[in-house]
Amino acid sequence: MIAVSGRGGLIGWHLRTVLHAEGRPWIDVDLRTTSGPAAVRGLGAVDTAIHVAGISRGSDHDVRDGNVELARRFVSALDAAGARPRRLVYANSGMRGTNPYTEGKSRAAAVLAEAAARWEAEFVDLVIQNVFGEHGTPYHNGVTQTFCHRIARGERPTIDSDDVRTFVHAQDVAEALSGWIDQAELDRRGTTVSVPDLARRITAQAEVYRRGEIPALDSPFERDLFNTYRSYASVLEPVHPLTASTDHRGTFTEIVRAHGGPGQTGVSTTAPGVTRGDHFHRRKVERFVVVQGEARITLRRVLTDERRTIRVSGDRPVAVDMPTLWAHSLTNTGDTPLVTLFWTNELFDPARPDTIQDPA
Template sequence: MIAISGRGGLVGWHLRTVLYSEGRSWQDVDLRQTVATTTDLADVETAIHVAGISRGSDHDVREGNVELARRFVAALDAGGARPRRVVYADTGMRGTSPYTEGKARAREVLSAAAARWGADFVDVVIQNVFGEHGTPYHNGVALTFCHRIARGEQPSVDSDDVRTFVHAQDVAEALAGMIDQAELDRRGTRMTVPELAGRITALADVYRRGEIPAFESRFDRDLFNTYRSYAFAVSPVHRLTSAMDERGAFTELVRAHGSAGQTGISTTLPGITRGDHFHRRKIERFVVVQGEARIVLRRVLTDERQVIDVTGEQPVAVDIPTLWAHAITNTGASPLVTAFWTNELFDPARPDTHQETA
């Protein structure tokens, strides 16, 4: 079993979705308690400390990060844990700021505990994490840019710094031991803050037309999926335009710029539901072209839901956000015809389809 702290943060949630998709069990350790609880943690083999404090007074930030590490260790001791692997979500930053000092001292606390337990200590260095459903103005400039652009606002660029940006799913895989530090570093992308703002703006400009932008790299895809998590909250459907003449109508379902993709059509009998799964990386579009249906979406590991009723009489495109369980049910009296598009060819060895009820 795995014990983790920081379940509610950006990295903590992404870590839990990765563990969940891999069928691995974990125990959340609540660090809000000033006294260690007696939760049974004897089966813990890996302890992952993600929780941290980056906002507050100098004292709160410096001492708060140390205290969180101490509480994590105390909770493990109280629960009878003797992990064989202790993992720390570190920033890799060095210096004398309250934050870097606090994180450095927290590292010492965890390293000492690992030595006492006879465990391997793994320091996973992460910087400038971005990903779906982070908190703008808190979890990093990329998320603030996505939040503002999705709402039609201009991103405020006040730095020319060159930074390395890494997606939260990659960070989660590193913390879970699925990839090593070298691979995590390889997946990072270096660019200036103005370049990042320009990249998100370019992706958003194409997507506002209901079209799928070109992806030059994994980074573009992950940045686009991050942007979509904010855009979906603002407008979950894309209206489709039909060209009418004496022959009938023509409706374009997907316009993908330079992207690989796969398109299929399904028929669904009345009352039948398809789906009930989620994707970690894949972009998927639903368009009902005949009949009536209800699309239900639920953010993984939460009760946050969206319900969208659609009809073939007025086709719309619904792009399924990553890390949301989704299902489509035929709510009409006749067979439902739905067109599906994904941005990648189906790979049976790596389907990126994880069963979960919406």
């Protein structure tokens, strides 16, 4: 069993999606309540404890001492349950500069290290910086989230720094926290760019995507950046109109215009009343286009009840892109067979299908 703090933050949610994809059970530790039966229920069986919760906003005192207090509460909850985890992992995002936040995170690391020594557990102090990913909070979770939020709304990003930083995607951080990869691999997956270049890349992707086209996704960073941008853009524009060219022969409609990289296209038929899908993807970009029949596309953000429903018809084909980390399904709501075209940005790999069953 795994104990996790900080369930509601960017890293905490991405960590839980990775554990969910792996089928590994976990317990959310609510550090607002660390006493009484509810606070420790199930923690006695914990063999891995992952501390993600942190405070990054508030007075100097709140930020510095608050992060230390959260670490103490996490340890206290485990102690109260009689847990003796074999592995204690810390999402240490406070390694840059000297300020109340970094001081608090450093002192929190010391609290956790002492507990790990007492439990005779492996202590993993995972250093993470400049994390970005789907559904982060703009103006709070970092410059990437803020840029994506503003650009998706047609606003110009405010660039007030020429800093060169190394950015890492939240799914990579989650894999490191869960034990899939180590610190060295996490560092290797980081991409170093300047803040102005980051804004330029997101803006360029947005300009292509507003035309209903897929930008060049020629590196994992570009793919992850695009998926992060889509998590903001898809709320505003979930459907991309398609343009048909018609002459005496009939009609031609371009489904996907991708600017480089691999891709795979397929076609499916679905009987009336039947639903296909009910899964989500962690990384891949997927597009649906219904070309015959009537259908309902249902999307649900993983680990939540947040849902979206989109009605589509082959009489008026549109492109609908599936956001990463959203379970999705396609239901034939008509009386005739449904014909749907599918496109993904990567070739299907049976060894790593990136398709996790989850009802929409």
